[in-house]
Amino acid sequence: MYRYDAIDRAVLADRTAEFRDQVRRRLAGELTEDQFKPLRLMNGLYLQLHAYMLRVAVPYGSLSPVQMRALADIARRFDRGYGHFTTRTNIQFNWVKLADAPDILDALAAVDLHAIQTSGNCIRNVTADPYAGAAADELEDPRVWCEAIRQWSSLHPEFSFLPRKFKIAVTASPHDRTAAKVHDIGLLLRRGRDGETGFEVIVGGGMGRTPYVGPTIRAYLPSNRLFSYLEAILRVYNRHGRRDNAYKARIKILVAALGAEAFAREVEAEWEKIGPEGDVPAAEIERIRDAFTTPDFSSDPSTGDFEARRAAEPAFARFVRNNVKAHIRPGYGIVDISLKGIGETPGDMSADQMDLVADLAERFGQGDIRSTHEQNLVLPHVRLEHVHEVWKALDAAGLATPNINLISDIIACPGLDYCALANARAICVAQDIARRFEAPDRAEAIGEFKIKISGCINACGHHHVGHIGILGVDKKGEEFYQLTLGGSGAEDAAVGKMLGPALPIDRVTDAVEAIVDAYLRERREGERFLDTLRRTGDAPFKEAVYAEAH
């Protein structure tokens, strides 16, 4: 974990005091709502259907046990005993009172957390690989760069009022767990010919009403030139982004309009002007690197009774198959904690569950917790000899559903149950599909299958990159759902194609099951759903879903 210094803490204290005064002035009538709204949004405070919602930044998805317990405390004192992890790896509290918001920000600041830049047209929380520092296939820990970007972009005066919001992802593994290609900037750590590390730079990906997989504008950028290059990209965006039309203001629209090559030329010209003076000194990067505490790994490769228990207990073996991944060090595993219990709200977590995960991270996980953009949590460093005990504790708390990357591991935005922008609900659709595919043998037989659901075209539920994407629409005054097939947010990123006419809510789960059944009929040995779909096209699936309508 990165450790805050005195300057970091002073910035947060000042910011919270400032917001406390702004809330006081609003309640006293000294500020109008039009004046106050941008101020509260800059502090992550939205007004939703039923109450205010506070979105708390979880920097690149990393949390300590102390921070997790603080979130649990906030859930109990200021919410209704739970929080909601989002597709931006943040956490939202859905039942916040305006007058309480400054106290919540104080409670967050006490554990080095905040809600700054979780809203507004600025650089938002950076997405990192949730397995960073633990993945067996990783080049180096990308979080050092995420933290450097966080510090560089926080309250950056030139980039606080961009044409629209701006999201950056950093990954150092060939298997992309960040959806980098659908971020405004995706940074893929690469090894250069000289043996040094650098980045492949992808710009202009995104979802929303106009989805794009971002093009690569630079195949290799030396890592010591990262910040001048980011500055050049953002300056070109600031200069040419469509401030006249909010729907065309994201950088993806600019990149598509200019073309990737022309956009890259503009960036390179700007980069030339900025020069190395725009880069963060190597000593500063090293200071940030040193501010990350190094886990106290044991060199002992023994795994205790891990294999014996795995052989003796089928339920544990299933958990290991689906929720435990290879660690870079022998004797360790990466444990995925599913926040997708069957019939539960995707991403929701009770305060008691937060406390339990904090305890487990402290006892068995090097004090390291990650949140994922797929609305789950990760304990990245668990000794294999402890995995059984961790599993038992998670299972008792309803957190051991063995469904990571399976069909019930569904992303769903809050939708019309909470969100002021939504046209339709998403949570209940996810719950119904998860119940239909509850049987774990069936789910495993189906294999990797990513369903992603959004309650409106803003696509917070990432439906464009779902293997099956489900978009809630308002059709003649009723909730309808548009299905797309073939999306992917991984290294083979793709935007899904619309399957056919939107379906009423009571036909969605049947349609998903028809698609799954068609896949099981069509698939060849070793094929994932996406592989089968790419080979056959969507005809068998269209036929399966719409046959009875003809």
Added chain:
Amino acid sequence: MKALTANRLSDGEVVFWKNGVWVERLTDAEIFADDAGAGEAEVAARAQPTVVIDPYLIDLVDSAGFWAPVSYRERIRALGPTNHELHGKQAEGGGAVEALRQAHGAARSSGRVNLIRRK
């Protein structure tokens, strides 16, 4: 028939207009049979910017003897989230809550659409 709704400034709670003050339950709200009365109430509500945010009118239909919002969105506001039946106003239960759950109609409030257009 119409009712006037808003979110309370202090806590974001969904509230409804009743003769110059705000109440939390739709069953306690003032029901307007004519546009003129509803419009006058909306103007009066807008003069309370330290009490509520963005008041707007919603259309109602009869449902099992209770007035229910035509729009699905407004029914969720009046009840609470459908994924947590103990959260929001629905936690009280009773005939009015059940009538709202059973109501059918358009998914979006005409009043809200007008509000969005104004912005």
